Amino acid sequence: MVRGRDPLGWLVAGDGYEVTLVEGRVAARATTGRAAGRQLKSLPKQVREHPEVERLRRLTEWLERHEAACVAQVDTWMVSSLPVPTGLVVQVWQDEAWQSVLRDLVVVGDDKDEPGFLRDVTGSGELRMVNLDGETVRLSPETVTLPHPVLLPDLEELREFAAELGVVQRVEQIHRATWTRPADPAETATEVKEFAGGRFGSRFGLAARTTSLGYRVSGGYATCAVRDAGRTTEASVWIGEPYWDGDTETGGLTWHDREGRLLRLREVGPVAWSEGMRMAAALYAGRTVEEGKNA
Incomplete structure (x- = not known):
């Protein structure tokens, strides 16, 4: 289901009213009188307990849980830098919730030194991404990886390019706070006390x-x-x-x-x-x- 659009159409909810979802909230419009056809600012008392309204509320709750699950799954892929089958990305891309989470994440295919921002999936099942040269390229590797930012050697360039593109990531990746391990910690050291004593x-x-x-x-x-x-x-x-x-x-x-x-x-x-x-x-x-x- 696509948030912010009207995929359901308007559903009859009692005499004189119809309801639907608009940007994740139940909205109503009158079907008679001077206000006929216009979306109302709030739900009329007559329809607040209507079964169609309750059904839309339950659907909204499910959509919110589904979106949260998509974010959590993609965050797991990214934090662990797990290889994800390209076919799986193509399949879930049809779902707006998955698409909104995956779009604009940095991905790499077979060439680990060529990261780019995932922008779309083609009808033939290829991934379209924009690389650091500003070129749109198509990828169809067996798997793709959403690298953790600490593994991206071009992180600062990616951040600057993201600002130019107006990229907003649903999963914190390129703007995620990162720390680099000291090059030569003490041989027997097992503890970091930098954030102890709070x-x-x-x-x-x-x-x-x-x-x-x-x-x-x-x-x-x-x-x-x-x-x-x-x-x-x-x-x-x-x-x-x-x-x-x-x-x-x-x-x-x-x-x-x-x-x-x-x-x-x-x-x-x-x-x-x-x-x-x-x-x-x-x-x-x-x-x-x-x-x-x-x-």
């Missing part, structure tokens, strides 16, 4: 902030699992003992492999490092700042 008035409040940002709370930790270079790595930040309702502080940031082994910083991949630091920074940003001190 004070919060309530452990429950910090846990709520964690989940609102899309991260998971596991025991006393905020966690973020990332697939990096074919392996799953979990970043974690201490947020306080479970069920403790007093004040608490953020702890250091660490990474573990799939078996739970603590990783040395030298072993952490670029995406896992960036996403772990992004989580720690986002949690720390909500700390209590004493008056007179800089945030």
